[in-house]
Every structure is written in structure tokens, then in C-alpha cells.
Amino acid sequence: MTPAPDLVDLRPGRQDDLEQCLGVWIEASAARDGRQVDGVAARARGKFDRTIAWTVAADRGGDVVGFAVGTPPGSGLASDPPGAAVLGLLAVAPRAQGAGLGRRLLRDVTGLLVREGYSRAVLHVLADNAGAVSLYERDGWVPWGDPVEHSLLRRDSQTYVRDLTLAVHHDVAGTSTPSGPRA
Structure with a gap:
């Protein structure tokens, strides 16, 4: 069952969220791929060691239902x-998908990257993941270069970039707030 957006809070990620985030990553990846792939958790775990921006979506019971992680250039x-x-990881538990949580996480973590002084971000998405590709393109991410084969999944992955100085983020009420590096 999809939780209502107002029943999910975004907050900074903490070390004690790591195992729940990995569980969400495994669950979301398995749903996306139609099966659980060996090595997915280990590959994701390494990205948490280099985190510079980490946003967690938790339900009112404190369970993590989504997260996004930014890592350094x-x-x-x-x-x-x-x-x-690098937007290294973004996942929403299948039970929480469809309520705009991915977009909220994306915008929150890019805002954190801006506050850390970054003016550009990059991400890599499986080219056949239509939902994720659509989310990123609607949020202003643009393809960069040619697709490359994902080293673990052996499927095409496309790089996307986003100029964060031009980002305009919309809050839940639909108003616009410019975000960008501070002058």
C-alpha cells in the first residue's frame, strides 16, 4: 500500500539507517529487474562509505521507505x-512507489549537493528503466554521452547530468523556490 505523501518525512540519513536503506535498495532493485541479483547490496554498501549528501524517507513508524545518496566527484x-x-543511489520501496516520493528525494538530495557547493551533478540510470528515466528528464537532467554497459547487470546504462545552478525546485504546495550555490 502506498503511504500518503504527508505520512512520510524526509530527513538526513544516519549510520543507523544503513541496513534499512540497503534493504530498500535490494527490494526496489529486485522489483525493477524481476529478480534479485547477486552483488547488488555489496555494490550499494560501498557508496555509503563516500556519502556527501544522504536523504532518507521514513514513514511515521520510523521505517525507511526510500533514500537518496550523493557521493563526491x-x-x-x-x-x-x-x-x-554523483547521485549514486536513489530508491523507493515498491510499497511506497507512486506517491511522488522519488521526486521528493531527488530534489532534496540535489538541494543538499547545492548547499555543499556543487554546481553540477551526474547520475547513471539503466536505459530500460522508463520510470526513472522519465523522472530524471522531467526534473531537468539531460543525457551525457553514449550508453555504457552496466558492469553488474550487463544492460545499457545512460549517464545524465544536471546543472544545479539553474535548478528550480517545487515544494509540495507547488510554489517555486530557486536553488543554487550561494553567492
Whole structure:
């Protein structure tokens, strides 16, 4: 059952959220791929060691139902734009999908990256993940370069970039708030 958006709070991620976040990652990846893939948790765990921005979505019971993690430049692919922070992980538990939580997490973590002084971010998404691709493109992310084969899943992955200085984020009420590096 999808929780109502007002029953989910976003907050900074903490070390004691790690195992729940990994559980969400495994569950969401298995739902996306139609099966659980060996190595998914280990690969994700390493990204938490380099976190510079971490947002968690927790229900009123405190259970993590989604999260997003940003990592420093150079922590993605060698072909990533220089100086771009990496949106390394974003996942919403299947039971919580469909209520706009992915968009809220995306906007919150990019806002954290802006506050950390980053003007550009990069992410990598499976090219056949239509829902995620649509989310990123609607939020202003644009393809960068040619697709490359995902090293674990052996499917095409597309790099996307976002100029964070031009970002305009909409809060839940629908008003616009510009975000960007402080002058």
C-alpha cells in the first residue's frame, strides 16, 4: 500500500539507517529487474562509505521507505564530467512507489549537493528503466554521452547530468523556490 505523501518525512540519513536503506535498495532493485541479483547490496554498501549528501524517507513508524545518496566527484564513471557530484543511489520501496516520493528525494538530495557547493551533478540510470528515466528528464537532467554497459547487470546504462545552478525546485504546495550555490 502506498503511504500518503504527508505520512512520510524526509530527513538526513544516519549510520543507523544503513541496513534499512540497503534493504530498500535490494527490494526496489529486485522489483525493477524481476529478480534479485547477486552483488547488488555489496555494490550499494560501498557508496555509503563516500556519502556527501544522504536523504532518507521514513514513514511515521520510523521505517525507511526510500533514500537518496550523493557521493563526491570521481566516485562514478571515468567518463563523468569533471567536478560533478554523483547521485549514486536513489530508491523507493515498491510499497511506497507512486506517491511522488522519488521526486521528493531527488530534489532534496540535489538541494543538499547545492548547499555543499556543487554546481553540477551526474547520475547513471539503466536505459530500460522508463520510470526513472522519465523522472530524471522531467526534473531537468539531460543525457551525457553514449550508453555504457552496466558492469553488474550487463544492460545499457545512460549517464545524465544536471546543472544545479539553474535548478528550480517545487515544494509540495507547488510554489517555486530557486536553488543554487550561494553567492
